[in-house]
Amino acid sequence: MEKQGFIHSLPFKLLVALALGIACGLALSSMDQSAFGQALLNIVVTVKFIVAQFISFCVPLIIIGFIAPSITRLGNNASRMLIVALILAYVSSIGAAFFATVAGYGILPHLNINPDVDGLKELPEVVFELTIPQIMPVMSALFFSVLVGLSAAWNKSKLITGVLEEFQQIVLSIVTRFVIPALPILIGTTFCTLAYEGTITKQLPIFLIIIIIVMVGHYIWMTLLYSLAGIYSGKNPMNIIKNYPPAYMTAVGTMSSAATLSVALECAKKSVPTLRNDMVDFGIPLFANIHLCGSVMTETFFVMAVSKMLYGEFPSIEKMILFCLLLGVFAIGAPGVPGGTVMASLGLITGVLGFDGTGTALMLTIFALQDSFGTACNVTGDGALTLILTGYAEKHGIQEQKLEAVL
Structure with missing residues (x-):
């Protein structure tokens, strides 16, 4: 992944869109009675x-x-070690999601999240409703993907596999060339309407508090992962943790597990023999793509906060359980783009939790603002899962071998 300056990064663009949106919303609110202000607001609502x-x-x-x-x-490429690795990544991801859910039910009710703000202004109707129906419901898309993917793998269908791989590149182009450039517009117009209504000045401080709480949760989860890995493998996890600060800081700067991969591999190699060399070669690149515990934890906590903020209530326990279980699946297939986890799981946010466009925009914004630290948690947690893989291989008499043999 090509490195880029912060001013060209998505979080910076979203911050600019957020600031401009708030400024424009406050300005429109001040000239509420003018025809020009109403015309501009009509345009903003329609574009949104x-x-x-x-x-x-x-x-x-x-x-x-x-x-x-x-x-x-x-x-x-299914093999014994790959299956173990997938189970570890999925269990860690949904474990982080359930941890965030419990924390959300325990902490968020004590925060001053009040959806009923007095004196809100009413937004005008959309001037031009360009309705774009989805080609299929999001849950249908999920089950279609699972069934087709599994069937193509079982039948070793080279044609369908090739078509799916090419379709992924097409969708990636759609995401990078259309969806991501459109996000600042959605963010800007959303915060413009929120500022016009009058809610933003009271709700924005809550976002900052929530982000700090989530970052604390990241460190708690990494501590738990390394503790369990050390107990299972019988090795000292501090021998790994002490080598990981460069990978953590690189992830904070790049906001990408892929861009951090070379540094993460170097840090893990310094942890040999605590980590087996073949498990490092196998596990670190694999987990960089499928183990997203930090991002999953963040998204789970945020959806609960946004639900309370916009809709006046937390999602039901049943919905949150379903959301957490499916989010672990979505995280494995998340696209390698900024905010990939929340991007891949938009269907869960809208389909399972029932978020509308405003809720989706808020989720994308606050997720992007802390994406650096979520990625850093993902990358650092990979070392713990690789330690578990090392312990598994040694306990089951799997001889150290080259990567090709492991796969």
Whole structure:
């Protein structure tokens, strides 16, 4: 992944869009009685509606484009160690999600999240409703992806596998060239309307508090992962942790597990013989793509906060359980783009939790603002899972071997 300056990064663009949106919303609120102000507000509301419709349309395409090819690749290379690695990544991800859910039910009710703000202004109606229906419901897209991916892998269908791989590249182009450039527009128009209504000045401080709470949760989860890994393997996890600060800081700077991979491998190699060399070669690159515990934890905590903030209540326990279990699956097939986890799981946010365009925009914004630290948690947690892989291989008499033999 090519390095880029912060001013060209997505978080910076979203911050600029957020600031401009708030400024424009406050300005429109001050000239509420003028015809010019109402005309501009009509344009903002209409643009927000159309962009939200476009992103909603892309959600099933993103699900199919990333989940199905991921399954075919894993199925074609399935082996004993790969299955163990997948189980570890999934258990860690949903464990982080359930941890965030419990924390959300325990902490968020004590925060001053009040959806009923007095004196809110009413937004005008959309001038031009360009409705863009999805090609299929999001849950249909999920089950279609799983069934097609598994069937193609079992039948070793080279044609369908090739088509899915090419379709993934097409969807990735749609995401990078259309969806991501559209996100600042959605963010800007959303915060413009929130500022016009009058809620933003009271709700924005809550976002900052929530981000700090989530970062604390990252460190708690990494501590738990390394503790369990040390107990299972019988080795000192501090021999790994002490080598990981460069990978952590690189992840904070790049916001990408892929861009951090070379540094993560170097840090893990310094942890040999605590980590087995073949397990490092196998586990670190694999976990960089499928183990997203930090991002999953963040998204789970944020959806609960946004639900309370916008809709006045937390999602039910039943919905959160389903959301957490499916989010672990979506994370495995998340696209390698900024905010990939929340991007891949937009279908869960809208389909399972029932978020509308405003809720989706808020999720994308606050997720992007802390994406650096979520990625750093993902990358650092990979070392703990690789230690578990090392312990598994030694306990089951699997001889150290080259990467080709492991796969």
